[in-house]
Amino acid sequence: MTAFRFLTAGESHGPALGVTIEGVPAGLALTEDDLAVDLGRRQRGYGRGARQSIEQDRARILSGVRHGRTLGSPILLEVDNRDWTNWTRVMQVAPLTGDEAAELASLAEEGNKRAQPITRVRPGHADLAGALKYGFSDVRNALERSSARETTARVAAGGVARAFLRELGIEVWSFTAEVGGVAIDPARCTRSREEADASPLRCPDPDAETAMIARIDEARSNGDTVGGVFEVVVHGAPVGLGSYVQWDRRLDGALAAAVMSINIVKGVELGLGFEQTRRFGSAVHDVIEGRRDDGTWVHRTNNAGGLTGGVTNGEPIVVRGAVKPISTLARPLPTADLVTGEPVEKAHYERSDISVVPAAGVIAEAMAMLTLARFVLEKTGGDSMPEVLDNLHRAQARMAAPIAAPAAGDGSGGHASVTTDRPAAVAAAVEPDAGEAGSGGDD
Numbered sequence: 001m002t003a004f005r006f007l008t009a010g011e012s013h014g015p016a017l018g019v020t021i022e023g024v025p026a027g028l029a030l031t032e033d034d035l036a037v038d039l040g041r042r043q044r045g046y047g048r049g050a051r052q053s054i055e056q057d058r059a060r061i062l063s064g065v066r067h068g069r070t071l072g073s074p075i076l077l078e079v080d081n082r083d084w085t086n087w088t089r090v091m092q093v094a095p096l097t098g099d100e101a102a103e104l105a106s107l108a109e110e111g112n113k114r115a116q117p118i119t120r121v122r123p124g125h126a127d128l129a130g131a132l133k134y135g136f137s138d139v140r141n142a143l144e145r146s147s148a149r150e151t152t153a154r155v156a157a158g159g160v161a162r163a164f165l166r167e168l169g170i171e172v173w174s175f176t177a178e179v180g181g182v183a184i185d186p187a188r189c190t191r192s193r194e195e196a197d198a199s200p201l202r203c204p205d206p207d208a209e210t211a212m213i214a215r216i217d218e219a220r221s222n223g224d225t226v227g228g229v230f231e232v233v234v235h236g237a238p239v240g241l242g243s244y245v246q247w248d249r250r251l252d253g254a255l256a257a258a259v260m261s262i263n264i265v266k267g268v269e270l271g272l273g274f275e276q277t278r279r280f281g282s283a284v285h286d287v288i289e290g291r292r293d294d295g296t297w298v299h300r301t302n303n304a305g306g307l308t309g310g311v312t313n314g315e316p317i318v319v320r321g322a323v324k325p326i327s328t329l330a331r332p333l334p335t336a337d338l339v340t341g342e343p344v345e346k347a348h349y350e351r352s353d354i355s356v357v358p359a360a361g362v363i364a365e366a367m368a369m370l371t372l373a374r375f376v377l378e379k380t381g382g383d384s385m386p387e388v389l390d391n392l393h394r395a396q397a398r399m400a401a402p403i404a405a406p407a408a409g410d411g412s413g414g415h416a417s418v419t420t421d422r423p424a425a426v427a428a429a430v431e432p433d434a435g436e437a438g439s440g441g442d443d
Contacts, residue, residue, distance in 0.1 A: 002072075004374040006157045010079075012147035013087040017079045019153040021160050023377060024064070026072035027385040028164055035059040035077070035159035042155045042362045046200035047216040047226075047355030056082065059156040072383055077156045081149075090114045091144070118143070119338040122347040124327030131338055139338060139348070148263045148356070151363045158366025161373040167385060168376065168392060170236040172369050174361035176203040177320065180215030180226035184208045202358040216355045223331030225354055227323045230361030232259070232368050234306065234317035238392065239297070239399055240442065241312040241375045250310025251375055258367040259321045264360055267322035271305025286315070295400025319368060323360045328352035381440025391440050398443070 004023030010016055039057040057079050064075030084091070089104055096104065107115035118139040121127035130142030162172065175196050177184050184205035196204040203209040212228075219226045242251025256268045276284045286308075287300040299315050306317035328350055335347040379395065382388035 004377045006154075006370060008150055008153035008157070010081075010150065010153060011091060011144035012081070012149035013083055013091050013144060014081060014093075015084045015091075016081055017150065017153040017156075019077045019157045021064075021075040021077070021157050023374075024070050024072070024075055024160060024164060025377070025382055025385050025388050026070055028070040028167065029068055030061070030065055030070055030075075030160060030163050031068055032059060032061055034163050035061075035156050038155050038159050038162065038362055038366065039079070039152065041197070041202075042152065042359050045202065045356065045358035046213055047220075047353055057152055057156075059159070075160060077153070077160075079152050079156055087114060090140075118348050119340075120344050120346070120348040121335055121338050122327055122349075123333050123335055124324070127348075128338065137339060143350070146263070151262065151366075154370070155363055155366045158363075158369050161366070161369035164373050165369055165376070168236070168238075168389065170234065170372065170376075172232065172234050172365050172372070173197070174202070174230050174232040174365050176201045176209075176212070176357045176361060177229045177231045179212035179228035179355060179357050180219065182208055182211040182215055183229070202361060219325075220330075220354045223329060225326040225329060225352070227264075227325040228355065228357035230321050230323065230357055230364055232317075232319045232321075232361065232364045234319075234368060234372065237306065237312045237314075237317055237372065238376075238379075238396055239312055239314045240395065241372070241379055242307070242310045243442070244309040244311060251312060251371075252305075252307040252310050254371050254375065255307075255317070255319055255368060258371045259319055259364050262321065262360060262363050262367065264323050264326065264356065265321045265364070266324045269305075269320040269322075270307060271318050272303045273305075273320060276303065317368075319364070321360065321364050323357050326353055326356060377440070379440055379442065395441060 002023040004021075006019055006021045009018045009020075036058055039059060043057060059077045059079050062076040062078055064071055064073045089100065089107075092100070104115050108117070117137070118127075119137070121131070121139055122143075126142055126146035127139045130136070130146055131139050134142065136142055165172065173193055175193075179201065184203065185208060188207050189204035191199065191204045191206060193204075196202055199206070199209060201209050201212055203212065215226055242254070243249040247253065252270055256270065259265055259268045272279075272284065284303055286303050289298040289300055291297050297314055299313070302315040302318065304313070304315070305319065306312055306315040329347075330349070330352065332347040332349050334343060334345055336343050376392070377388070380388050380391040382391050
């Protein structure tokens with residue numbers, strides 16, 4: 001089995017964005033329509049800018065799929081940038097000829113902002129740090145890749161992960177929990193998932209959403225921007241994903257890193273997050289009520305957000321991300337010039353959104369799903385979907401079966417084993433046929 005991973009490529013105003021996904025098992029049903037759903041959700045939301053009216057994102061599957069089923073080989077996706085037609089000379093890949101360079105210089109002299117080199121670095125962006133790191137004198141070279149447009153490719157890849165996880169009974173969604181200091185009230189969250197997803201801010205609390213929209217309008221009228229908080233919820237994640245044995249195998253750490261990697265996210269919480277610091281331990285830790293007849297372990301609360309010791313515990317995974325206000329302002333902040341080092345009154349301005357919290361939540365869904373897909377495959381192994389499902393079901397049956405009481409000196413070293421009187425169906429799932437080779441698993 002190949003390790004699950006993905007890599008994106010492309011610039012904001014280049015011809016296209018691309019993403020390669022490796023390690024997807026063979027036999028997964030996948031179409032371009034599957035990927036279109038989340039790409040469309042990423043583009044919606046009150047407070048979005050003009051770019052979303054230009055782009056109509058749709059991913060093309062260029063490899064790794066035949067007749068609607070994955071082949072186990074790398075999947076290559078491509079999303080066209082429709083705005084590329086307005087940037088063909090500015091973002092030209094080939095070296096400029098003398099005539100082309102003269103044309104670009106002439107456009108810049110005439111006041112064409114696209115053609116002009118950028119040296120007034122924007123506060124809050126990667127402009128200054130990126131230009132200094134890579135030795136650029138024109139910030140365009142940095143901002144094109146550091147742009148949040150890159151997350152389109154992540155969402156396309158996330159659509160592949162969603163199709164995979166759905167086959168395993170794992171569902172992921174998100175909602176807007178706060179915008180501009182206006183937060184939802186759980187008691188007023190009357191909308192269903194579908195209703196919330198169709199609302200202007202993807203918010204389950206209609207009253208809070210009205211106040212959030214007012215905050216966005218206020219920011220727009222002032223030439224400003226607002227941030228907020230999104231929440232991602234994962235249902236159906238099996239017990240045992242992740243590990244406590246090494247820092248880089250902890251699922252909570254991987255999820256935090258994945259969500260934190262989103263351009264605009266400046267903080268990540270799992271479960272109660274920072275709220276835990278304000279309570280006594282007795283009011284924080286989730287009481288374990290016991291095991292049901294079907295083998296399910298029940299927690300009285302889910303303050304830990306579905307993860308303990310870096311491992312899933314069967315409860316829903318809850319991850320929140322803090323979204324900073326967008327860095328590009330219609331009324332730009334003072335800054336400095338990259339070349340001269342001198343202060344200037346206004347930073348460079350590129351068209352911008354006012355608020356992107358709903359879209360950031362969709363991107364976070366993608367990052368969570370891509371992370372979960374990797375951890376699932378590390379747990380189960382398998383080169384095809386039937387093999388993955390079989391290995392997962394065996395692991396779940398093993399953990400659901402009654403556990404024999406340990407005894408000092410029994411030679412097991414305290415390793416749990418299922419009792420001999422377990423049901424026949426569970427025993428059949430746990431014990432493979434003689435000579436059958438399995439892959440994946442922690443025990």
